[in-house]
Amino acid sequence: MQSIRRAHRILRALADSPDGLTVTQLSAELQLPPSTVHRLLAVLQEEQFVSRPDGKSWCYLGPESLRIGLAARRPRVTSSLRAAEVVSELADTFGQGALLVELRGRRAESVLQCGLADWAGGYAGDLMPFHAVAAARALLIDMDRAEVMRLLSEYEFLPRRARTPGTVTELLQRVDTVRRRGHETVYGEFVPAVWEFAAPVRGGSGQVLAGLAVVWHEARTTAEQAVRISEQVARAAREISQEFGYAC
Template sequence: MQLVRRAILVVDQLARFGDGLTFQELCDALDIPGASLHRLLSVLEEEQFIIRHRESRRYFLGPAASDVGLAARRRTIHVAEHLGRCLADLVEGSGGAALLTEFVDSRAVCTARHGGERLPCLSAEVGQIMPLHATAEARTLMIDMPRHTVARLLADTGLTPFRPRTPRSVDEVMKRLVLLRRHGYGISYDEFDIGIWSLAAPVRNGAEQVVATVAVATTEAHLSHPGAVGRLRTRVVNLARDMSAELGHRAPRAV
């Protein structure tokens, strides 16, 4: 396992420097003994994960590493395009907006929005940081986290009381997370934006990590028809599971 970790460290380090690194620079950066690093570089070069420039003798990422990166990029683009279409479909009949929220540097950031033009109170826009404690779409990102991690994140981002319903303590947030874990989705109402109701479900990757949430944000007026909440819940949860499957996550499909 140590050999695998060291190989990953070498590839990761070279990915950070477009002008390559010398043998000594890799030694200094990775704290790998010279003899071990030399053997590792020979194997990686033989498999074309790295290459060594003939004149400068600097190491660069090789074609095999590029192929892996391009394959991952193509998959990401495919997922993003598919998600855009699905979010647009999700908006139909909801009277609201479909949102994608992701973790960026320990912050919940809205990275996609479709619809919601008739919701003047909805503040979520692409690029906006969403409060972790006060919206279902952000809070659901923490569904699998232990209390100490949640507490640390909330200490960094704050517990601003935006509305009377906004959670004001870690304990209140944890109570909502208990319900999130029990049901597999989260709901918020009038916690951040006035009169906005939202339902969010987690998107997981193949490593079981929550990487995003899919949500519908609307108003109570659009939920007055019998069965409206149940239909939205089914669509949001199923979309989150479909997107998780696209990212390699495998779980039984049932709502």
Template sequence: MSNELERDGAAVQSVDRALSVLRLLARHGDLGVSEIAAELGVHRSTAFRLVMTLELHELVEQTADRGKYRLGVGIVRLAGAATVRLDVVRESRATGERLAAAVGETVNVAILDRDEALYVDQMAGPSALQAYNWAGRRVALHATSNGKVLLAHAPRERFERLAAAPLLPFTDLTVTDAGLLREELDTVRRRGYATAADELEIGLTAVAAPIFNVEGTVVASMSVSGPTFRLPPERLPEVAEQVMTAAGEVSSRLGWHAIEDGKALTA
């Protein structure tokens, strides 16, 4: 037991020191390993191991002056992801609540996180009593409407990487053929929304549309989901129009302007 506590204590200390390295570089701009060791009060070899680990994750990088280190692009990616998530959640909340009330079902907002869709917010409609809380959950891109929207607008390399491995079947209706999935993603881009009926769970249907940022990049997706018996095929086009309108409102709040017939449209 004491050995386990010692190992835990050492791990926590390493994390604390690594974070201290990042704070030092944020304060000083760039430092050498010896300078970092002196600031932390540790041996140079310890500081070197900390820096190497952080460099492996691109959180620090060497400067042109070899032997000096500064904050790396990994920090920018983390900060950018956090900013996108906060902006999307803030700007989509009111619109999502109105959509949930109008459709009577659950509204979710998701972002692309590695090769999964990460649900960052949820608004429940009046019919969605005791709705499952999707916020914080990661789901497969190929088996969900949000995932298909995000994958359809992601760089092609992401699809190729995903398709290179077996696409897992969650139900008998999950699309697991890469060719069929590619065709469906083409349709998603063309018509502006994605659907998933009984593909992640039997009895669950969802419709999603993309959310764009000021640069016209898809940064998130918004979906309506509910029991399949309340979202039958004949109702999906109508719900899709409502979802696309709501996602468009959020996009405009993020600074996006739609392009139609060569003219920019302001919301």
């Protein structure tokens, strides 16, 4: 317990010092022996809670500390009544299904659905596979390779369709495409002959809160229809984002 408390004190000290602290400064501020600080920093650095970019004495909060901090500040999209209205409006507009997916721990979970009783179970609370569902893939749009690898370290790529990514490398290639376009369009990767059009919903600091998608059961969709649906989903995602303070 003592080591955990001391590690927490180191992290709090670094959180209060965005310009970083040296081992000597940490030792003096926390009144701990330098050897103790060195030992704790080694563990924290290995787990990416602390970063020492020059490999020397200056210490900063690492990417894992940032990830946890963002998660703690990330609001639930379901707290917005407008989000539920937008999902319903999308389903009504296209006469198809619409859903919102959030990252819950290491899982992508459907939190709002409308018109999807015959697709993927069709119930809020359903888990959405990252490699096969556009809305779940949209959650990864801002993550770098290392973050995606950590998130999917225990993920099982269950076989779906021939065009569905089957490995982390293949999924990362798709995420790169999503990142460049700002939205995702897939066809027949989760359910045969079904299109999915998805875009990220963002919070006030720009972090991804959810993936919004329309599920379109029309195999003979024209290029013009696909563009129109993608644009409307992107607009709807921006509208929800504005509810959470994101300046689109």
